[in-house]
Amino acid sequence: MIESISPRNDRLLLAGFILAVVLGPIILAPFGAGYPDLLQKFAIFGIFAIGFNILFGLTGYLSFGHAAFLGVGSYAAVWMFKLLTMNVIPAIIFAVIVSGLFSVVIGYISLRRSGIYFSILTLAFAQMSYNLAYSVLTPITNGETGLQITLSDPRILDAAAADRTLPLSNFFGLPMNRTWDVELLGMGLQFNVGYYVCAVALIAGFYIAMRIFRSPFGLMLRAVKSNQNRMLYTGLNTRPYTLAAFVISGMYAGLAGGLMAATDPLAGAERMQWTASGEVVLMTILGGAGTLLGPVLGAGIIKYCEQIFSSFNDQVVAAFFGFLPDWLRDAAVWITSPFVGDGWHLTLGVVFMLVIIFLPGGLMEGVTRLIRWVRGRAGGRQVTVPAE
Amino acid sequence: MSLLTVRNLSKNFGGLKALDNVNLTVEQGSVHAIIGPNGAGKSTLLNCMVGRLEPDTGIVDFAGVSLLGLTPFQINQAGVARVFQTPEIFGDLTVLENVMIPALARRDGPFRLNGWAPIRGEAQIERRARATLADLGLEGQALQIAGTLSRGDKRRLELAMCLVQEPKLLLLDEPTAGMARADTNRTIDLLKTIAGRGLTMVVIEHDMHVVFSLAQRISVMAQGTVIAEDVPEKIKGNPKVQEAYLGGAHA
Numbered sequence: 001m002i003e004s005i006s007p008r009n010d011r012l013l014l015a016g017f018i019l020a021v022v023l024g025p026i027i028l029a030p031f032g033a034g035y036p037d038l039l040q041k042f043a044i045f046g047i048f049a050i051g052f053n054i055l056f057g058l059t060g061y062l063s064f065g066h067a068a069f070l071g072v073g074s075y076a077a078v079w080m081f082k083l084l085t086m087n088v089i090p091a092i093i094f095a096v097i098v099s100g101l102f103s104v105v106i107g108y109i110s111l112r113r114s115g116i117y118f119s120i121l122t123l124a125f126a127q128m129s130y131n132l133a134y135s136v137l138t139p140i141t142n143g144e145t146g147l148q149i150t151l152s153d154p155r156i157l158d159a160a161a162a163d164r165t166l167p168l169s170n171f172f173g174l175p176m177n178r179t180w181d182v183e184l185l186g187m188g189l190q191f192n193v194g195y196y197v198c199a200v201a202l203i204a205g206f207y208i209a210m211r212i213f214r215s216p217f218g219l220m221l222r223a224v225k226s227n228q229n230r231m232l233y234t235g236l237n238t239r240p241y242t243l244a245a246f247v248i249s250g251m252y253a254g255l256a257g258g259l260m261a262a263t264d265p266l267a268g269a270e271r272m273q274w275t276a277s278g279e280v281v282l283m284t285i286l287g288g289a290g291t292l293l294g295p296v297l298g299a300g301i302i303k304y305c306e307q308i309f310s311s312f313n314d315q316v317v318a319a320f321f322g323f324l325p326d327w328l329r330d331a332a333v334w335i336t337s338p339f340v341g342d343g344w345h346l347t348l349g350v351v352f353m354l355v356i357i358f359l360p361g362g363l364m365e366g367v368t369r370l371i372r373w374v375r376g377r378a379g380g381r382q383v384t385v386p387a388e
Numbered sequence: 389m390s391l392l393t394v395r396n397l398s399k400n401f402g403g404l405k406a407l408d409n410v411n412l413t414v415e416q417g418s419v420h421a422i423i424g425p426n427g428a429g430k431s432t433l434l435n436c437m438v439g440r441l442e443p444d445t446g447i448v449d450f451a452g453v454s455l456l457g458l459t460p461f462q463i464n465q466a467g468v469a470r471v472f473q474t475p476e477i478f479g480d481l482t483v484l485e486n487v488m489i490p491a492l493a494r495r496d497g498p499f500r501l502n503g504w505a506p507i508r509g510e511a512q513i514e515r516r517a518r519a520t521l522a523d524l525g526l527e528g529q530a531l532q533i534a535g536t537l538s539r540g541d542k543r544r545l546e547l548a549m550c551l552v553q554e555p556k557l558l559l560l561d562e563p564t565a566g567m568a569r570a571d572t573n574r575t576i577d578l579l580k581t582i583a584g585r586g587l588t589m590v591v592i593e594h595d596m597h598v599v600f601s602l603a604q605r606i607s608v609m610a611q612g613t614v615i616a617e618d619v620p621e622k623i624k625g626n627p628k629v630q631e632a633y634l635g636g637a638h639a
Binding site: 007211212214215216217218219220222223225226227229230231232233234235236237240241244 | 502504507549
């Protein structure tokens, strides 16, 4: 295990995590990432990756279809908005339940195989779901337009308060898009209701994952990754363990999908596409599969690159290199421009390759090495002090 | 009293008769060795006992219960533990975790969704695991990653994983394969100590030194059948055995 498992370290890790998430809008403001839309993405994809890591990081089963659960969660949440109430809590709970049931079915079938065959089965199921959402399931998914809320929806619990405008998703009356702008040390800070709803879910998700990692159940999941044959001859049935991990991670994905719909009440089939499933794999591996913090870190970095690098254009790059002589500036712009704007995937690809080659355990391996190096230096100094 | 009874067991692979009407009775508290040349059917017999292979005909009864049709984990839960020819351990986990897993399996059964309680709270399981490790001289390596152990230590760890479950029957598939003489002798002593506590064992082994040091009864297999079964002294002098298996080298 990369992370230390003493109870004190766990409490510190959790406290640090809560602090970082709560102060997210302040910490990330200097990096240009302190606005609600991006902060919500960090939290939502963080949850998605934490859940994915419970399956992939612990059991080693690589699912290429987890976006299907994300999509199902979104559809379930929007249906709750349409039928019951615009309060996000029932929608999120319903999203988790529906994606959980969906993952029981897909997991039960896919887990009959392991390795690459399991990956292909999950990929096939996800693509099937994606295509069904566009075709025969149009009455449920509203096809290409995507599922949206309309004025004519029943909304049984909210009906009395309905007026002629489209209602907003809310947390017990507090609209999800409500933002308080605060000026602090010359920085414009934005505290958003939607972000804090996602943040509470992220912290809860992280805490549950931590409990699972440190439990006998978590140990069994790591045993699945290590040696299934030995497990069988040790009196353990691997099937329910892998299915439980699959369903738990499916429910995390459903929670993420539900939160997506809660912050922006519409759901489209593109959320289920295989590229979305691939993205969570990248996030987990980039951050460090099997570590607690890694997936959140990976999700944050990928979403940050996506938002920030993709917003750069040639003018921004030219301004950045403005201090150089004209000919050198043009050369620098020519070299870097393919890596920004629409080409941000190129940057992500290069970063991903460098991490995999030099830090196969993901960024968390880098962090661990750094801590060890610093401790080694500190330890070295302590040894030399008495000698002086 | 017999603990394990195999009656008229047959298994064909296509046209090959791997097991042909095999009979075997293992007495409670004894060490029973199965020997025979390569391809005699020893491993097939073992695999039929542990649920890896389904025999075509015959019965396998363990403590009065039929093992046929049961999966390997059900057979383990019934009290049969197995040591493999190449140690099967959890290479990515610590030595202590390797032994805690079987201890948990014995207490909690084949599956338990125990995802909230911390593993640190399992003091009794950890104590038992550490005691078993100490028993086999591995207590110093408790926090080492199991995959980094030496070959001999891996074998001892696998044995610890079986013993912590307090099985009724221990199956050993060539427990000294690939070992140097000194290591082999150490393993023999260890197995003798364990046998001395009354644990019933079935040992498949090529090394005659091991077999004659350990076994109270020996079954000799050749071409899928048991050609002789007796106490070691009589097996040594059995002309059928010498012809089929021991050959010129031991004759």
